[in-house]
Amino acid sequence: MTQAVTVYRWDDEGAPQLDLNNGSMLQVLKKCLIDGYGTKQGAGWALNEISADNNNMIFSPASQNWYYLLYDDARNSYLTNKAAMIGAIDGWTDIENPVSSIHYEDWTGRISEDKGANQYLDKRGATWCLIATSEWFYLMQTGVASGTSAAAFIGRLDCAGFDMAYTLIGYNPYWHDNDSIQFLKPGTDYFFRKVKVPLLLDPNTMSSGVLNYLSPNTHLEKKLTPQALTRIVWLDLAFKNESNQLVGRLPNIESAYIYNSSIDIPDNYSVIDGYLFFNSLRWKLS
Known part of the structure; x- marks a missing residue:
């Protein structure tokens, strides 16, 4: 179901700015999702809890069906100040003692391949755009490193009324190494993973599940005869589980099925006819 969204951008009046300082990702998420800024x-x-230094927080969608913990204090020895760690949790004793049934517990180092993983939000892409409802949001960034773009999804999938179909997909925008996830990256599979990406409730099994792959994987090109019409067909992006069963769709997003590869896709963050464009995809805004 397409839902009306609010669009937040780095160049809005009063928008928080993303940099390598501790707490900057927290401020972007907190201002966009909770506090607002300027006229938005x-x-x-x-906001469920925040640390005294304003670097770490626990927050949740309006339904509070699931909680997310963000550590933006450079505690991860591998990522240091380049990224904020984020994970899904069930509860907490305090902000330093989360309880999570489906994510790994170590927030300070790297993990083994194909394990359930907390993810991270890269802080090097100061040119950011966040679109959100009260139950989900996408964070998109350009210029992360050497011109790389990156994206993340956090919240509820479109899933035939299953309110507990919540997930978190962070990103690793350019490395294909051990504990990576790449999401909505141009020119490659839209969902490349080496770690398990959990789902709070798989509607097929009525138990916790794992997102296995996204269909279609990337934008498709099909060469037709010169007499064929030149056009683009936009397709929903849907997840399947490890048993190849449909789990749900990413809300408000469509992938370009390109019948003629010479067709230009609008530049990142362009808004045309009610759609926002990013990496050969588009988001319906209302």
């Missing part, structure tokens, strides 16, 4: 209201998410 927050998207309706809840």
